[in-house]
Amino acid sequence: MSVLLVEDDVSIAIVITAALEAEGFAVTHCQTIAERDRLLGERGFDALVTDVMLPDGNGIETIDRARVLHPLMPIIILSAQNTLDTAVRASDTGAFEYFPKPFDIDELARTVRQAAGAGKELLPDGDEPLGDGLPLVGRSVAMQSVFRMITRVLRNDLTVLILGESGTGKELVAEAVHNLGHRRAGPFIAVNTAAIPADLIESELFGHEKGAFTGAVARHVGKFEQASGGTLFLDEIGDMPMQAQTRLLRALQSGTVRRVGGREEVRLDVRIIAATNKDLEPEIAAGRFREDLYYRLNVVPIHMPPLRERRDDIEVLARHFLQLAAGEGLPRRQLSVEAGQLLARQPWRGNVRELKNVIYRLALLAREDMIDAESVQALLSPDAATAATGDDLSGGGESAAIGQGGIADAVSRWLAAERPASGTIYEAAVAAFERPLFSEVLRETGGNQLRAAQALGINRNTLRKRLSELALDPEEFTRRS
Incomplete structure (x- = not known):
């Protein structure tokens, strides 16, 4: 050949x-x-x-x-x-x-x-050329696998499950699949399934008929029908109530939906993209997520890497966000090389969302057109100190505070000291709490990861992954025991 x-x-x-x-x-x-x-x-x-x-x-x-x-x-x-x-x-x-x-x-x-x-004919090129302005930015090795997976689902309607931590850009991936695919002429309907009350989620997704329940004064077309011809993006799918999961599974299996209170089966013409920041396997084991629905959704998984695994992209992303900020009316700024390098060394527990918030604040507050490392240091000083020392709530001062004044007092002091960016407080707090929690459980189990995972009620692979991310060595606890 x-x-x-x-x-x-x-x-x-x-x-x-x-x-x-x-x-x-x-x-x-x-x-x-x-x-x-x-x-x-x-x-x-x-x-x-x-x-x-x-x-x-x-x-x-x-x-x-x-x-x-x-x-x-x-x-x-x-x-x-x-x-x-x-x-x-x-x-x-x-x-x-x-x-x-x-x-x-x-x-x-x-x-x-x-x-x-x-030995087979390749698909002909029938699409118009696509321009610039695509939503995802990054040239790191971690992002290349994401780009390649996106290109593989553009010409089909396979169900996609996007996995990743909060703030990594899962909705941007969903938008890219829609906007670049053959359904781009249709609507893109995004639904945060965690934000809809449990008693209303079926009505929101599948619609309802007039008189189906108190307050149903007219027929309501659900998100599935609204997305006809396009894409339905189900965000935070891991938090969907079990009853709605059953209805969703039936819709995916049959290709039809029935409005609440209705008898007519409505044929679906929609692509499904789901996303979650949860590890669904422990949720399945705990009975909170249907295993058969998981396999229906997980046809093509796309894993969005956390920002700490794509540090080569941080400076590029920061410059990109400065351009976006200028387009939204904020002062036009530039980023020095030293400032970009300093940003790349930060932990970014809130991922891309946290980075964007920080860059927008820098664009607003910087006194000079050129943002230097000193300006970044001043804005990130609590986080920078944390990154430099490697301490979170596991540090001696905060651990002692928890013992003396209780968790509530410790949280108040931590919030005052760390000042996490708006929209990142939950993720930052969880990351800060996990390190001392895992340390204590590993200490009790003598470094045995299986017993620690069982005690915590999480998957062993999840524990191993988080220990690696938190730089905790189980062998240290084995030696101490």
Whole structure:
């Protein structure tokens, strides 16, 4: 089998060629679009592997010329421009796969073999080109997997479950799937299932008929029907009441809904995207979430990484939020390199939402057009001190305060000292409380994680993950015992 490799970086081309030749491919290498078109005009190849930025043009924008010559040839795109826009444009070409740089060379070789042996026609490009202004920002490795998963669900109606901590941008992912997909002409209806009273959630989702209950003075069309032809985004799905979960499962299974108090079955034409900040497996074990609904929703999981796992994106996000702030009437500011580096070292327990709030405050309060590290330090001084010392509520002073004056007094003192950003207080408080709580339980169990997880009532994997995030070593408690 033969592969045409279009890559102007010779060192990368050598590595790719060696990997493909080890898989039994005959590799022809060129460095420009003009050479690519000449070679494709002379003979056929089993697969094309091409970079995006080439000396004489854009590899994505000129894919159509290669398609004319060989419409069935699978194409794999490589790019150092690791943005969602690039991933989406690569997907819009009907490319077999998209690899952001740096990539796993063995995975690339396996993908090329799979593509070359597929022997089927790729989807034609029938969509108009998409512009800039996409909502998700980030070039980190953690975000690349998110971008790739988004591109894989744009041309189908598979149910998507977005998982991640509060403030990571789960709704932005849902909006991206809708706005970039084939349902973008339809409505996008977002529902926070945790914010609707339990006795009203069925009416809100499925609608009700006149007279169905006291106060139902007219027919009400529910969110499922409102989203017809588009996307229904069910946020905080982990907090949905059990009775509503049963109705939702029935709707997903049958493809129909029945309004409360009604007899007519309404056929659904909607894509479902759900999101939660909860680990649903412990919820299932505790009987608070239906296991069969979980598997109905978890067809395509997309994991949104917390900001601490994508520190390379923090400075980029900060500059992005400064632009958004200026567009909303706040003073136009710039960020110094030192300020960006300081922001990147913060814990950001409230994730992207907390970062955005801080940047907006900096845009409002900064005295100079250039925001420097001193300005950032002044605004984040309590958080910066916490990050520098590694102390939360587990510090000696606060732990003693809890023992002397009770939890209520300790919380009051912690709020006064930390001053978490609005909208992040809950997440920050939970993170601060978890460290001393986990330390005490591990101390009681002699570092035994299984017994600690059972005592806490959480999944062992969840405990292990949180211990890693909180930098708690169970072995320390084993040695102490």
